[in-house]
Amino acid sequence: MKLYYSIKQKLIELIYSNIPRSGTILLFHEVDNDISNCIEYPRNWISRDSFTTLIEYIQKNAEIKPIGSVLTNMQRNNIIITFDDVYRNFYYNAYPLLKKYSIPFCLFVTVDRIDKEYYLTSEMIEDLTKEPLCTIGSHSITHKKLRFLKLVSIIDEINNSKAILEKKISKPVKYFAFPYGSYYAVSFKNIGCVKKAGYTAAFSTIYSDLNIFSKLNRYFLPRRNVNEDNYKEILEGLIL
Ligand SMILES: [Zn+2]
Secondary structure, eight states: OHHHHHHHHHHHHHHHHTSOOOOEEEEEOEEOSOGGGOSSTTTTEEOHHHHHHHHHHHHHHSEEOOGGGTTSOOOTTEEEEEEEEOBHHIIIIIHHHHHHTTOOEEEEEOGGGTTSTTBOOHHHHHHHHTOTTEEEEEOOSSOOOGGGSOHHHHHIIIIIHHHHHHHHHTSOOOEEEOSSOSTTTOOHHHHHHHHHTTOSEEEOOOSSOOOTTTTTTTTSBOOEEOOTTTHHHHHHHTTO
């Protein structure tokens, strides 16, 4: 079954790669020069130096938009910055740079991981809640592959994560990022539940750009997962 869904995903990515893009959503996880601080090295890791190079390049050569723009007038060279899971190294290594350049960003927080080792603390979230550049979205409660859960648990992961985060930050939580975000991990039923829960849009890990179909497909939007190995390729792709 896994093979079927990974072929399906590759096919969709191939089709999308032949459609003109209307903006790109970048997905980051861990940002740190010291890999001993990182638990997702190497796939979901970028050094702080490379992150700085990439952000400064984008800042000069593209236009970075807040996540609220995702369904409205996104242009070819528009970029949206997102982080999943949200590690403490985001707060120390990425946030100061984003703040320096006034770059908007969205953090998809996994509720059960708040205050756990490596992840954002409640104090950090409280601080980020006051930050106008920051939007907080949900990345579920327990970070499981939603396809394989019973309906009652799916609804808990999607609806209650929204409710808990809204209570915590005293703001509406309008965006959801699926844990793992692949076709294998996410079913059509899961996508329907996110829509029903009242989210505005949801995000996958389909490795591609936004396109003319994105508005119709706003509960499974593609994002490019950035790491130390592919950031140069992504950077070069942004000017093509
Ligand atoms: Zn995740």
